[in-house]
Amino acid sequence: xxxxxxxxxxxxxxYPGHELILTDIVRxxxxxxxxxxxxxxxxxxxxxxxxxxGHGNPRIGNVIARRFSTIGHTGFCYASEIVEEAAQxxxxxxxxxxxxCVFLCSGSExxxxxxxxxxxxxxxxxxxxxxxxxxxxxxxxRERQEDEWHCFDWSVCADCPESKECHESCxxxxxxxxxxxGGFLFEPGSSSGLVRFPPEKLVRGIAExxxxxxxxxxxxxxxxxxxxxxxxxxxxxxxxxxxxxxIGKGIGNGYPVSVAAFSRRVLERLGDGPVNxxxxxxxxxxxxxxALEVIRVIREDGLIERGREIAAMLADGLENLRRRTGxxxxxxxxxxxxxxxLEDDDGNSFAAAAHRALVRRGFVLGLRPGTSVFRLDPxxxxxxxxxxxxxxxxxxxxxxxxxxxxxx
Ligand SMILES: Cc1ncc(COP(=O)(O)O)c(C=O)c1O
Numbered sequence: 001x002x003x004x005x006x007x008x009x010x011x012x013x014x015y016p017g018h019e020l021i022l023t024d025i026v027r028x029x030x031x032x033x034x035x036x037x038x039x040x041x042x043x044x045x046x047x048x049x050x051x052x053x054g055h056g057n058p059r060i061g062n063v064i065a066r067r068f069s070t071i072g073h074t075g076f077c078y079a080s081e082i083v084e085e086a087a088q089x090x091x092x093x094x095x096x097x098x099x100x101c102v103f104l105c106s107g108s109e110x111x112x113x114x115x116x117x118x119x120x121x122x123x124x125x126x127x128x129x130x131x132x133x134x135x136x137x138x139x140x141x142r143e144r145q146e147d148e149w150h151c152f153d154w155s156v157c158a159d160c161p162e163s164k165e166c167h168e169s170c171x172x173x174x175x176x177x178x179x180x181x182g183g184f185l186f187e188p189g190s191s192s193g194l195v196r197f198p199p200e201k202l203v204r205g206i207a208e209x210x211x212x213x214x215x216x217x218x219x220x221x222x223x224x225x226x227x228x229x230x231x232x233x234x235x236x237x238x239x240x241x242x243x244x245x246x247i248g249k250g251i252g253n254g255y256p257v258s259v260a261a262f263s264r265r266v267l268e269r270l271g272d273g274p275v276n277x278x279x280x281x282x283x284x285x286x287x288x289x290x291a292l293e294v295i296r297v298i299r300e301d302g303l304i305e306r307g308r309e310i311a312a313m314l315a316d317g318l319e320n321l322r323r324r325t326g327x328x329x330x331x332x333x334x335x336x337x338x339x340x341x342l343e344d345d346d347g348n349s350f351a352a353a354a355h356r357a358l359v360r361r362g363f364v365l366g367l368r369p370g371t372s373v374f375r376l377d378p379x380x381x382x383x384x385x386x387x388x389x390x391x392x393x394x395x396x397x398x399x400x401x402x403x404x405x406x407x408x
Contacts, residue, residue, distance in 0.1 A: 017369040019352075021359050028055035031382045033364065042386045044365045049191065049337075049377040052226050052250035053297050057381075060253050063293040064286065072286035076278070086288035089295055090259055093232055094245055098264035102275075103257055103283045103291065107222030107248025108136025110258035113277060114244040115141050115185065117262065118216045121269045122182025126150050128206070129185045134192035135220055141185060152176055154198050166201035173202070178209050183216040186242075188234030191223035194373055195332050195339030200238050207240040216266065218244040222258070223337065226250030227298055227380050230308045230335030237334065253294050257287030298380065307380035310387060311335045314376070317391040325398040329372075336380065342372035354397045361393045 009023060022041070027034040031054055033041040046052060053060070071080055087101045104110050112135075115127065119140070127141075131153040135141035144151060156172055157163050166173065184206050189197045210217045219242040224234025228250060235242055243266050248258035262270075281287065298304060315333060318340060322328040330341040342351050351372035358365060366375035378387075 018367075019355075021356065022364070030054035030056070031379050031386065039362070041359070041362045041364050042382070042390065044363060044376045044378045044382070044390065046250075046377050046379045047254060048249070049223055049228070050249040050252065051254045051379055052228065053253050053294060053301075053303060054379045054381040055254065057253060057297065059297050060255070060290060060293055063289050064255065067286050067289040073281065073284050079283070080285040080288075082285045082292065083283050083288040086292035089292055090247070090251075090261055093295065094261055094263075095241070096245075096261055096263045098267070099262050100267055101259050101261035102277075103259055103288050104279070105256045105258060105281050105287070106136070107220075107246065107258050108138055108142070109279075110246035110248050110260040111135045111141050111185075111220050111222065112139035113260040114218050114246045114262075115139065115183075116277070117260075117266065117270070117275065118183040118185075118218055118244060121266065122216060124180050124182035124215070126177070126180045127183045127185055128152060128176060128181045130154055130187065130190070130198060132190045132193040132196060133185070133187035133220070134190065135185065135187070136222070150176060150181060154202060157199055157202055158196070163199040164201060166199065166205050168205070173205065176206070178213060181210075181213070181215060183218055184210050185218045185220060186235070187220040188224045188238060189229060189334055189337055191337055191375075191377070194341075194368065194371070195337060195375060197237075197332070197334055203238045204240060207238070216243045218242065218246070220246050222246055222248035223377075224334075226294065227304045227307050228335055228337050228377065230304065230311060232304065234334070251291045251294055252287065253290065255287065255290045257284075257291050259291065301381075303380040307336050310378070310380070310382055310384065311338075313384060314338065314387055314391075317387070321391065321395055321398060325395065327398040333376075336376070336378055336382075338376040340374040340376070342374070345372060348372045357397045358390075358393060361397075363390050363393055 009020060014020060024035045025033045026036050031043050033043050074080055090101055091097060091099045102113060104113060126148060128150045131151045140148060186203060207217050217240065219235045221233050225247045229237065231237065243263045245261045251257060251259060318331050322331060327343055328340060329343045332339045348371060351367060355367040368375060
């Protein structure tokens with residue numbers, strides 16, 4: 001049965017894998033999506049985890065309108081002050097005083113920019129990363145050529161009784177060829193994967209190795225940044241200090257701006273030489289102004305703290321559902337980056353039906369293709385009451401009274 005008026009999507013390449021369930025969304029406001037018949041849905045995914053302060057945030061709308069009608073785009077030989085102002089704000093959030101950043105257009109681009117700079121500074125052949133990390137749609141970090149990337153599988157560490165200690169003598173850790181590694185590209189929580197968070201001790205150990213070997217620590221904050229995990233950045237949960245940070249998604253709240261930022265330590269190594277990278281919207285005042293306003297809204301409205309409160313409520317509610325329904329195998333999460341893994345079922349058919357039933361009831365959440373893993377990444381501005389309603393609807397779906405069949 002169609003959920004809302006179904007339109008065929010025939011003229012565009014659409015992202016494969018995910019089921020395109022809602023084809024008729026005409027308006028969005030904060031965490032709500034509306035179809036042409038006026039039906040309201042709560043967007044618990046923030047689009048693609050981007051609208052961290054809600055769809056159509058009026059302050060962001062005003063900045064875009066004002067900036068675009070004054071100066072939204074610059075050429076290579078003239079600049080606008082707002083870009084410097086936004087850069088300083090971001091560097092200060094990262095504790096990168098004396099560093100430098102560049103405004104780009106997507107998370108993929110920010111990661112790739114960071115990797116490119118790191119590659120130009122290190123004289124070792126390889127970069128290290130985790131097997132389950134995702135870094136974007138293109139570039140070296142996506143391709144991960146074997147001679148350039150060492151991919152560490154930390155899944156064994158997840159079950160290791162020593163993972164809180166993570167001894168240097170561990171054979172698995174010793175399998176990393178540190179003498180050939182010049183940088184560690186770390187995603188502090190695999191959001192595109194199954195939402196898992198590598199052990200703190202392991203990450204700290206690798207980061208220290210980078211530091212003592214004169215290597216670089218790059219963090220991919222495209223998803224985990226801008227308040228998603230209950231702190232400004234996901235790396236803060238690990239007590240590490242990165243050299244390079246890639247920020248995307250939430251920093252534009254749906255507007256396509258991203259940032260690659262570099263610490264003073266990187267700049268000292270870079271020297272005064274040019275960084276040869278150019279694309280038409282690099283350091284556009286429009287994107288920089290949006291990023292700056294997003295930061296101001298989060299700070300002035302206390303949204304990181306608010307996100308933590310919502311996250312605590314959601315975690316409690318989901319834990320109750322896990323105990324009551326027996327349908328949930330595992331809950332994983334940090335702040336408002338949450339995965340709900342259902343008990344195994346035949347070909348994940350229950351999960352698919354439950355997903356459709358929830359959308360019918362007006363709740364949009366992610367279902368990772370081919371799995372029984374739901375993902376929730378709501379905005380920091382999501383309403384407490386909507387979370388309560390979602391938990392009720394989810395309970396109905398899990399106990400069987402709310403599947404499509406029961407609902408019809
Ligand atoms: C962890 C992570 N890094 C990088 C990217 C790439 O960002 P973008 O899609 O904005 O290019 C994504 C996108 O989902 C992501 O989840």
